[in-house]
Amino acid sequence: AQKVTQAQTEISVVEKEDVTLDCVYETRDTTYYLFWYKQPPSGELVFLIRRNSFDEQNEISGRYSWNFQKSTSSFNFTITASQVVDSAVYFCALSDLDGSSNTGKLIFGQGTTLQVKP
């Protein structure tokens, strides 16, 4: 069954600390896509990154970096030098391709609430 697990329910750090949000997934698809979304206190969902199953290169965007490891079915997200504005709920998600067609369906993890204290 398709599943995404974010075992960390809440994380609290002090500003400037590095923090890693864990994401483990299960899928029957050989081709799939993984995503991270951010939900700040205002409530909207903001797309952060998409990664396909054939590309295991790590990605860095400013203070954000992502580590995709197929061998461990993980797609972890690291924030370097965290800031108060990073405080949000972060969701990891997996595409549900339902047999190869792109249905656009995503399976979300439970979310990790990150609190960055000044």
Next chain:
Amino acid sequence: NAGVTQTPKFQVLKTGQSMTLQCAQDMNHEYMSWYRQDPGMGLRLIHYSVGAGITDQGEVPNGYNVSRSTTEDFPLRLLSAAPSQTSVYFCASSYATGSHGELFFGEGSRLTVL
């Protein structure tokens, strides 16, 4: 560019009442979906549509109906509201091909059922 627009943003219902959450997108996206967000459970798919005239059930469809008469609109109907449907509802859309699930979300609708 409005993107995905949901109305209303807040709603309080009594048990047994019915209502419709409206969702409209102006990006000509083929794919649209409704999710509900509950504490500790992430977002769960209620219904989705891959194009006008086509809808299908997601993970938690019971108690909800949808229709897709146009590409732009995808309303979600609660037939007889129950307290278990108290939640935040998100409508989302994406291109049917190419974006592979990069969803554009509305701002959410917070529903309370008393």
